[in-house]
Structures are given as structure tokens and as C-alpha cells.
Amino acid sequence: MGSRLLVYCPGPLPFSPRTCRIRSGLDAVGSNGLRWQVLKQVEEELRKGNERVALDLVKDLQAKPGGLHCFGAACQIPQRLYTLDELRLNGIEASFLLTPLDTTLGSIERTIQAGAVLGGIAAWNFFGLTPQQILFTSLGLLFLWTLDAVSFNGGISFLVLDTLGHSFSQKYHNRVVQHEAGHFLIAYLLGVLPKGYTLTGLDALKKEGSLNVQAGTTFVDFEFLEEVSKGKVSATTLNNFSCIALAGVATEYLLFGTAEGGLADISTLDRLLKGLGFTQKKADAQVRWALLNTILILRRHETARATLATAMSEGLSIGSCIDIIEKAIDVAEV
Structure with a gap:
């Protein structure tokens, strides 16, 4: 059975606790086996290009004991206009993230x-x-x-x-790995299924067959694309996209004090907001909320991010990475 627990999101901002729906119970040996079996099926469907089927399998596994209790279960802060001073109170200097220079x-x-x-x-x-x-x-x-x-x-x-x-630069390699792990983790916790990742331009060339594709993480995003094609993007979809886009630079900031990669992510988000007709003030509000929300989630799940980054650096499969996230985050800490 599912349970409802009150989870307090950390940070000095005066917001009330959010109620997050999560699944109770620790993984048993049998449920672990079921989860891995389904994740292998998810990988197979993603390889075939059956994104809808893969996503349905993941959502179905959410409802099972010992299933995917972390998928889409991130506790998020209320959405409102946050000032730069409020970000600084939470240890965030936005200028170090939003203007990355490699x-x-x-x-x-x-x-x-x-x-x-x-x-x-x-x-x-x-x-x-x-x-x-x-x-x-x-x-x-x-x-x-x-x-x-x-x-x-x-x-x-x-x-x-x-x-x-x-x-020749271990710093550069590590930064790229951590950057992509941030994208992967935030997407998964917000309920957006990752479907692949590359960590080098050479890997991206081999997988995509194009020189214009850089290393990065891809997602099951047909729902987002359908909304964009209709010219109407829901608030939930936009919020998820904003947080995922900023997750890489946010991860770099938390680990290294500044972001070097991710300029393309920020540019993509900026183009989307302009395309939706956002004024500069409204766009700034969206970015500040997403930035604070993303960083608080990353801080709360630092161990999971670090473990995931190690798995990605070893080239583990999507299913393995998801399984690692589920094992690294306790059911009561989502």
C-alpha cells in the first residue's frame, strides 16, 4: 500500500512542508528481482524506439512494492518569485551558473x-x-x-x-561526468525518463552519426514535443524542462563553485521561454525558481548523484543507473 509522509525540504526559506507521495517499504529480494527484470525490458523497448511502452513499464512499476519509488517523487519548493537575495541566502550566486565559460x-x-x-x-x-x-x-x-x-x-x-x-584533463572529464549525472538524476526524480547518455563528443558521434551532436543526456520527451507542437506547454512540463536544463550547471556549481559547461542548455531554455512569450521579468522568475528548486534537490541527494556519476563514468546501462538511484535514496528521503 502507498503511504503519505510529510517531508520537509531543507533551506532557510520560510515555506511550509510539502506532502510528497512515496511508496513505503524496503526492497525485498523478490521485489529487487522484479525491478531489475522490468528495467531490462525498459532498456529493450528504448533500444527499439518504443518510448511510450518503456514509459508505461516504468509507471506501472511505480505502483508495485519495492518498485520505482523515486521516479517523479522529488519534493519541490513552492513556485513563486524568488529574489537574488533569497538565492544568496541559500548559498547560490546565480552569476556563477548562468554564464558558463569553458x-x-x-x-x-x-x-x-x-x-x-x-x-x-x-x-x-x-x-x-x-x-x-x-x-x-x-x-x-x-x-x-x-x-x-x-x-x-x-x-x-x-x-x-x-x-x-x-x-589530458581529469578535471574536464570529471566535470562532464558530474554535469550529465546532474541532468540524469533531476530528470528521473521529476518523472522524466532518461533514455541514453554520452560523455564525450566521440561517443556522441558514434551513436548519433553527426558531428553537430555533443555529449549529453537524452530523455523520453514525446509528451513535451507534443505540447510544443501545439503551442501550449503545461506548467508542469515547463517546470520539469527548466529544472532539467539547469541541472548540469547547478551540479557543477555545487561541486566546483562555478559552471564551465552548459551554455547550450541555458540558451535552449532561454529560447523556449521567449518562444512562449515570456517577458524578461517572468523568464527571470522561472529561472530563479528552477535554479533554487534544482539545487535543493541536488543537495538533498548528493550521495545518489555521486554514485550515479561513478556508474555513468563506467558506462553502465540506463537500467543499471536507475537501479543505482533507487538503491541510493531511502524511501523516506525522496
Whole structure:
């Protein structure tokens, strides 16, 4: 049977406790086996592209003892206009999250540029190249760079930089892993089913076959797309999308004090709000609420996020990652 427990959301803001519907009872050996069996079926349906079937399986498992008690069960703060001062009272400096700048890849790019210049000078001296040969070589490289920028939207350049970043910078690799774990966890706790993830540009290229696809987490989002196509997005859908979009930068902020990745996430959210006709004041209110809501959830489930990040870094399947979340979060702590 289901039970209703009062769960207090932490933080200094003066809001009342929210009642969150969760499933009572600890997992038994039998229920664990059932959960894993269904999760394997979910994975199979996702591989086939049957997103509706996969989502129905997950929702059906919610109602079973020892099932998916965390899916869609996150305790959230009331939605209202939060000021920047209220965010600061909760230890959040919005400017450190909403204007991410990737210093790691920028540093690698500058190193490559400096190396190219030094290599050109060395080649000039060693091979005795003429100024005309150097000019033609430079024009050839400029042509390739322009071709990449125009035809592939900079995909080749990013792929090279991203691969070097993951290969030579443990900080960069860890940041990407934690970023995607934040997206995955928040989506799952809000009731949006993750269907896949990649952690490197090379993995994204192999899975998607496109240079314009970066590493990231994908979700079962047909309901969202249907609402967008009709031009009417429900408040619940918009709230979920906003929190998921900001989950990556929020995770980076909590772990590293600032966000470097996630500019595309913020830009996508900004375009959606503008497309829905939001004024700047209304858009700011939506972003501040989503930011505070997301960070409080991440703080409450820090252990689950860390465990999930480890699982994702090892390349575990979607079902395994979901099972890890369920095991990491106690039924009374959702």
C-alpha cells in the first residue's frame, strides 16, 4: 500500500512542508528481482524506439512494492518569485551558473594555436620553407577551419578539443561526468525518463552519426514535443524542462563553485521561454525558481548523484543507473 509522509525540504526559506507521495517499504529480494527484470525490458523497448511502452513499464512499476519509488517523487519548493537575495541566502550566486565559460577547452585551444605557430617556425627553419610555401600552408589550414565552421558548425574542431580534454584533463572529464549525472538524476526524480547518455563528443558521434551532436543526456520527451507542437506547454512540463536544463550547471556549481559547461542548455531554455512569450521579468522568475528548486534537490541527494556519476563514468546501462538511484535514496528521503 502507498503511504503519505510529510517531508520537509531543507533551506532557510520560510515555506511550509510539502506532502510528497512515496511508496513505503524496503526492497525485498523478490521485489529487487522484479525491478531489475522490468528495467531490462525498459532498456529493450528504448533500444527499439518504443518510448511510450518503456514509459508505461516504468509507471506501472511505480505502483508495485519495492518498485520505482523515486521516479517523479522529488519534493519541490513552492513556485513563486524568488529574489537574488533569497538565492544568496541559500548559498547560490546565480552569476556563477548562468554564464558558463569553458576555461579548460579554451586553454587547450590556445595551447594548440601556440604549438602550431612554434611548429611552423621550427618547420620553416628545419625544412627551409619559403615564405610562399608558408603562405599556401596557412591558407590551406584557414580553408579547412572555415569549411568546418560553415559545413559542420565547428563540429570537427570541438571533437578534437573535447577528445584532448578528456584525454589530458581529469578535471574536464570529471566535470562532464558530474554535469550529465546532474541532468540524469533531476530528470528521473521529476518523472522524466532518461533514455541514453554520452560523455564525450566521440561517443556522441558514434551513436548519433553527426558531428553537430555533443555529449549529453537524452530523455523520453514525446509528451513535451507534443505540447510544443501545439503551442501550449503545461506548467508542469515547463517546470520539469527548466529544472532539467539547469541541472548540469547547478551540479557543477555545487561541486566546483562555478559552471564551465552548459551554455547550450541555458540558451535552449532561454529560447523556449521567449518562444512562449515570456517577458524578461517572468523568464527571470522561472529561472530563479528552477535554479533554487534544482539545487535543493541536488543537495538533498548528493550521495545518489555521486554514485550515479561513478556508474555513468563506467558506462553502465540506463537500467543499471536507475537501479543505482533507487538503491541510493531511502524511501523516506525522496
